[in-house]
Amino acid sequence: MPKDSGIGASSKRREDIRFLTGTGKYTDDINIHGQLYVHFLRADVAHAKLNGVDTAEAAAMPGVVRIFTGADFEAVGSIPCGWQITDRHGQPMQEPRHPVLAHGKIRHVGEPVAAVVAETRAQARDAAEAIVLDYDELPAVVDMKAAVAEGATKVHDELTSNLCYDWGFVEENKAATDAAFEAAAHVTTLELVNNRLVANPMEPRVAVGEYDRADDMHTLHTTSQNPHVIRLLMGAFVLGIPEHKLRVVAPDVGGGFGTKIFHYQEEAFCTFAAKALNRPVKWTSTRSEAFMSDAHGRDHVSKIQLALDADNNFTAIRTETYANMGAYLSTFAPSVPTWLHGTLMAGNYKTPLVYVNVKAVFTNTVPVDAYRGAGRPEATYQLERVIDMAARELGVDPVALRRQNYITQFPYATPVAVEYDTGDYNATMDKLTEIADFAGFDARRKESEARGKLRGLGVNSYIEACGIAPSNLVGQLGARAGLYDAATVRVNATGSISVMVGAHSHGQGHETSFPQVISEMIGIPEDQIDIVHGDTSKIPFGMGTYGSRSLAVCGSAMVRAAEKVINKAKKIAAHLLEASEGDIELKDGTFSVAGTDKSVAWGDVTLAAYVPHNYPLTDIEPGLEETAFYDPANFTYPAGAYACEVELDPETGHVKIERFSAADDFGNVINPMIVSGQVHGGIAQGIGQALLENCAYDADGQLISASYMDYAMPRADDLPFYSVDHSCQTPCTHNPLGVKGCGEAGAIGSPPSVVNAVIDAIQSGGMNVAHIDMPLTPSRVWAAMHAARTDAA
Amino acid sequence: MKLTMKVNGREVTGEVEGRTLLVDFLRSDLRLTGTHVGCDTSQCGACTVHVNGELVKSCTMFAAEADGAEIATIEGAAAEDGTLSAIQQAFQDHHGLQCGYCTPGMVMTAASLLKENPKPTEHEVRQYLEGNICRCTGYHNIVKAIMAASGQEMPAMAAE
Numbered sequence: 005m006p007k008d009s010g011i012g013a014s015s016k017r018r019e020d021i022r023f024l025t026g027t028g029k030y031t032d033d034i035n036i037h038g039q040l041y042v043h044f045l046r047a048d049v050a051h052a053k054l055n056g057v058d059t060a061e062a063a064a065m066p067g068v069v070r071i072f073t074g075a076d077f078e079a080v081g082s083i084p085c086g087w088q089i090t091d092r093h094g095q096p097m098q099e100p101r102h103p104v105l106a107h108g109k110i111r112h113v114g115e116p117v118a119a120v121v122a123e124t125r126a127q128a129r130d131a132a133e134a135i136v137l138d139y140d141e142l143p144a145v146v147d148m149k150a151a152v153a154e155g156a157t158k159v160h161d162e163l164t165s166n167l168c169y170d171w172g173f174v175e176e177n178k179a180a181t182d183a184a185f186e187a188a189a190h191v192t193t194l195e196l197v198n199n200r201l202v203a204n205p206m207e208p209r210v211a212v213g214e215y216d217r218a219d220d221m222h223t224l225h226t227t228s229q230n231p232h233v234i235r236l237l238m239g240a241f242v243l244g245i246p247e248h249k250l251r252v253v254a255p256d257v258g259g260g261f262g263t264k265i266f267h268y269q270e271e272a273f274c275t276f277a278a279k280a281l282n283r284p285v286k287w288t289s290t291r292s293e294a295f296m297s298d299a300h301g302r303d304h305v306s307k308i309q310l311a312l313d314a315d316n317n318f319t320a321i322r323t324e325t326y327a328n329m330g331a332y333l334s335t336f337a338p339s340v341p342t343w344l345h346g347t348l349m350a351g352n353y354k355t356p357l358v359y360v361n362v363k364a365v366f367t368n369t370v371p372v373d374a375y376r377g378a379g380r381p382e383a384t385y386q387l388e389r390v391i392d393m394a395a396r397e398l399g400v401d402p403v404a405l406r407r408q409n410y411i412t413q414f415p416y417a418t419p420v421a422v423e424y425d426t427g428d429y430n431a432t433m434d435k436l437t438e439i440a441d442f443a444g445f446d447a448r449r450k451e452s453e454a455r456g457k458l459r460g461l462g463v464n465s466y467i468e469a470c471g472i473a474p475s476n477l478v479g480q481l482g483a484r485a486g487l488y489d490a491a492t493v494r495v496n497a498t499g500s501i502s503v504m505v506g507a508h509s510h511g512q513g514h515e516t517s518f519p520q521v522i523s524e525m526i527g528i529p530e531d532q533i534d535i536v537h538g539d540t541s542k543i544p545f546g547m548g549t550y551g552s553r554s555l556a557v558c559g560s561a562m563v564r565a566a567e568k569v570i571n572k573a574k575k576i577a578a579h580l581l582e583a584s585e586g587d588i589e590l591k592d593g594t595f596s597v598a599g600t601d602k603s604v605a606w607g608d609v610t611l612a613a614y615v616p617h618n619y620p621l622t623d624i625e626p627g628l629e630e631t632a633f634y635d636p637a638n639f640t641y642p643a644g645a646y647a648c649e650v651e652l653d654p655e656t657g658h659v660k661i662e663r664f665s666a667a668d669d670f671g672n673v674i675n676p677m678i679v680s681g682q683v684h685g686g687i688a689q690g691i692g693q694a695l696l697e698n699c700a701y702d703a704d705g706q707l708i709s710a711s712y713m714d715y716a717m718p719r720a721d722d723l724p725f726y727s728v729d730h731s732c733q734t735p736c737t738h739n740p741l742g743v744k745g746c747g748e749a750g751a752i753g754s755p756p757s758v759v760n761a762v763i764d765a766i767q768s769g770g771m772n773v774a775h776i777d778m779p780l781t782p783s784r785v786w787a788a789m790h791a792a793r794t795d796a797a
Numbered sequence: 798m799k800l801t802m803k804v805n806g807r808e809v810t811g812e813v814e815g816r817t818l819l820v821d822f823l824r825s826d827l828r829l830t831g832t833h834v835g836c837d838t839s840q841c842g843a844c845t846v847h848v849n850g851e852l853v854k855s856c857t858m859f860a861a862e863a864d865g866a867e868i869a870t871i872e873g874a875a876a877e878d879g880t881l882s883a884i885q886q887a888f889q890d891h892h893g894l895q896c897g898y899c900t901p902g903m904v905m906t907a908a909s910l911l912k913e914n915p916k917p918t919e920h921e922v923r924q925y926l927e928g929n930i931c932r933c934t935g936y937h938n939i940v941k942a943i944m945a946a947s948g949q950e951m952p953a954m955a956a957e
Contacts, residue, residue: 020889023897024881024904026831026871033830126814206835206843206898206932258833258898259932291836511896511933681892681938688935712840712930720926720936725919750935 010524011741014677017516018531019509028256031210031227032288039212039284040069042277043128044116044270045135046296050144050368050705051159052110054137057118062134067127069281071135072119072273074107080276083269084241085333086233088482089169089342089364097169097364100160102332104242104269104276110139111159111331112368113707114296119273121285144705148305148326148365159331159366168329168338168364173346177419181359184320188311192394197777198382200303200328200699201692202715203375205510207258208289209298213274217282220249224275228254229264229508230548233485235540237267237335243276247540250275254538257510261689262374263298264510265550266335270297295710300699301375303328304341308386310394318355318409323386325362327372334373338364343481344379344469344551350418351387352429352465352643353409358419368705374550376689376751380468388464388756393774396767402760403442403463407433410465415737422469424641426734429465432667433645436463439727440647440665448649448662449768458652459662460765463645464756470745471556471640471736488635489558490545493522493565495573495628497614499607501526501533503565506546507558508538512682512747514554517675518562521741525566527592528606544631552745555674556640556736563740564632572624576609579620640736640744644668648691648757652765657786659695659762665727666753671735671744679746683728686750692718693751694758698779716779772796800864804829805873813860819853820844822860823870831871831901835930842929845902846870852909854928871901874908884908884946893942895933902929907943916947 007013022028059071083102090096106117118135122128143157150156151166159166172178185191207227214223222245228234231252238252239245257264270287277285289297304325311320327341346360395402410429417423437443445461452459472478475486492504501522507514519533536542546558570590577595578585587598596603612619613628649663666683673679696716700709709715735742755778762780766773771792776784801810804827811826823829823846832855835843844855847869874882884907887893894900903926910917910925917925922940931939941951 016889017892017894019897020894021881023894023900024871024885024888025875025879026829026901028831028897030830030833030898032824032834035825035828126816204932206841206896206930207833208835256897258835259896261932288834291838291841513895677892681895681934684935684937685895685933686935689932711838712836713838717840717930717932718935719930720940721920721923723923723936725940726935726937 009530010520011674013520013675015516015520015530015675017513019513019515030207030256030258031212031225034212034225036212036214036284039286040121040123040281041125041128042119042121042274042285042287043125043132045118045120045132046293047106047110047113047115047117049110049141050113051142052139053142054106054108054110054117054139056138058136058138059118062120062131065127065131065134067123068131069121069123072105072277074103074105077104078107080104081242081244083267083272084237085338086237086335086484087339088484089171089338090482091169092172092175097338098163098167099333100163104272112370113705114370116269121277121281144368146367146369146701146703146705148328148367151365151367152363159368166366168366171342171362173342173360174420177357178359181320181322181357184357185309185311185322188319189314190312190398192310192390192397193307194390194393194775195307196386196389196775198302198304198306198385199693199778201301201375201697202295202699203261203263203298203301204717205259205261205263208291208294209264209268209270210288211271211274212284212286213278214284215279215282221251222249222275222279223251223253224271225253225255226271227257227264228252229257229260229510229550230546231508231538231540232506232546233548234267234271238272238275242272251541254508257508260510261376262301262378262550265548266299266373291712292710295715296370296707299334299371299373300330301372302382303372304382306386308390310390312394316398316400316405316408318353320357321349321355323349323360327362327364328369329364329366330369330371331366332371334371337371337373340374340379345383347420347422348380348383348467348469349387350420351384352411352467354411356419360420369701376686377748378551380748381752381755384466384752385756388466389759392760403433406465422639425638425737427641427643427669428732428734429643431732432643432669433465435667435729435732436645436647436665439667439729440663445649452651458654458765458769460650460652460761460763460768462648462757462760462764464753464760465643465645466753467641467643468748468752469639470552470642470748471636471739472551472553473639474637475635485547486635487547488633489547489561490631490633491558491562491565492544492629492631493562493569495569495610497611499528499532499610502536503533503562504536504543505558505562506543506548507554508549510549512549512554513675513678517678518559520674521559521563522566525570526590526606552747555741555743556739556745557634557636559741559743560739561632561634564634565630568630568632569628572628572630573609575620575624576612577604580604580609580612580618637738640671642668642670642744642746642749644749644753646753646757648761650761650765652762652785654769654789657782657789659780659785661691661724664724666750667732668730668746668749669732669734670730670746671733672742673730673733674743676730679730680728682746683750684726686748687726687754688718688723689751690754691723691758694755694778695780696722798861800861802863802866802868804868805870815859815861817860818856819858819860819863820855823855829870829872833898833901835898840930842902842906843899845905845929847905847909852906871904874904884911887942887946891938891942891945893934893938899929899931903931903939907946910943911947916949919944
């Protein structure tokens, strides 16, 4: 029977009440007395030499307080990059300066060039229109392969080329991998594009800077997934403000999906300007600005090759990828196509040799960084598409080919430097076979065909690395930060608990699920426990929420802190019960002496800790509050199997998703309702990538998909109900909760099965189409079918 | 210019520029920040309110145009004592929201749908939500919540 509280219960979300009644507090809901508004004048060309910014007329307009340009930030630091990649030849990546406001050169459409601060938002916007930019346009660098060709225009004059790095992984495997291809019985080669996307959390970014002259204190309210990371990056590297003089607050945040991890210029600007003007300064992004200033995602062009022996065993994988960095290096950008991508290229398979080459390229486009899945969707898409293609070329069942090559023994050290601790890929495929009703597919296909439609079934496996990450390992790989997390469990005198956590909740429901864990450990009701997050002045420290790490890393810190609390409380209970500490048991909120009927309630012990009249003061301190930092021993490895069933109109190329099924292994699950919701959302984003979404630039570097009129977001009538299951559970072996993380799985696991399904449908109609690049819009699908029909005729 | 309107049953007055949008008047002047802004092309639906009983994206209308109108926003959806409406309660029961940003617009839209069509099919719900974008839920639990609020049995595929 399902539990009604604690670990494993689908507890209803407490945060819903404020969101459902319009009383959530998002950053744009914050208004501080005397605040000014900033409007950024953004570049409308992709690449230009910036000769001057004439602000004279604008500065005289009503309400204008001050106009800032790049010259005002010459003494200010560069927006920093948090990860340094070392290339194939042992050299560090090329790392350009990233100014707060463009100075001397414009490098992408949307780059902030001037900032108008005025009494009202409308006045700031009006004045920005009167600023005159003097610039000489330069040829735009847009196509990645052209960007690294001999003689290409450089995005950054001070760098040797547009190549950020040329990375090989594992370089020592290259010769053996090449030899395996020479010896292969069959080689399948696939060239594909992983389309550029925009994360599009529904809340645009907002920043409000405040400065208190009396105590030299800066406060930044911002839409961030990781306020402590922003404090560190902005304070230490950009503005030179020590941590104790800088408070960063991320209140309710309306979705992130990666794009609110990064430190952005607008945050630094508002913090800087608040001090310069001694008044609060507020910036609220419009959606149009978001499209040209939020870090984009994906944008890889890849060639993958799979070698098989005569028995269809995978013997080697070789890839070459061009990864777009955009015009500057965003916070985690260099790690995405490398350590978050190359290390997952073995997938769920026991391929003995893997070699991954990645060329990261600067272009005159918005910076590209982590978006839900970050590198892992790109790896999964290549691998699961090439396996499907190989199965078709060899005339074997794609599911059977996968099962034949699955890793079945754990722990398993892959040839790309990671060790999977646990998993059962056949179990998730068995579950998928059941929930996706593979057995009924033929009948459904016949029914579609009777109506003149084509029907396809696409399947894939996926694995991801979550719970980012062991600090010593990522330090060796170039991370400029540790990736542990922290929590403080503060027990109040009457027994209620506040837990200060470094993870940030922006839709994930931590305020509900984290108390479920504490409730389970102590045996008090969930409503006696509150979670505090998102404010550097209230929580001990934290690296934030991304990479499906909140529960696996911060949740583990919380468990460790709670264990310390319980251990201390047992000492107090032992004193109160005049028993030995080793005999004290805690169950259902009551401490008892094993084998006796002596007991004391949780609340009596906590009260004793704060009113220590009868208390072992010589042995322990009063109070009941503990902090723990947790650094994971390994990544976690959620995995699963996904299936998509489509119906395709051969006349128009329109694809309709008829069924979508997901069987995931997330290890132990705290709140199944929330986990299913996370998978649903990820699947919708994956289907969006596969069928609808595309961030497009023209040859001049103009962003031509900068609104919801042009960028096709998935809507309710584009999507079906999903069938999701997470009953296959192989608990993580190295964290205290046995959890793996579930936030990104849906977005990682879904694009290949959608494309595999469409290819299956087309081929079932007798047309020889091997691949179509995402998004599979009706025009692209129709064009591919038309070309195949023409070829055949 | 001066204007007067009734918002959630309460008469309010204000002074705005001609270009002030209704959503900005609600958020900035009345401090009713439950109505959100998610785009600038009237596509996302986060700012959806009711104007004289009609479903309106409050970014598509000037505040001045609403002079004399009756406006309902998310802040007026629950009862005085805080009891959630049937739609609000169904959203919580069925996990129909995650980050909460699109939620006020979704609830206002669902209220209009169920007023016009008390027993919509799944297809009708999805069609009606065409003007409201959610990036978190994949719509599964939103559709489920609205169907549940209408008192209908769930389709088998929505069971999970």
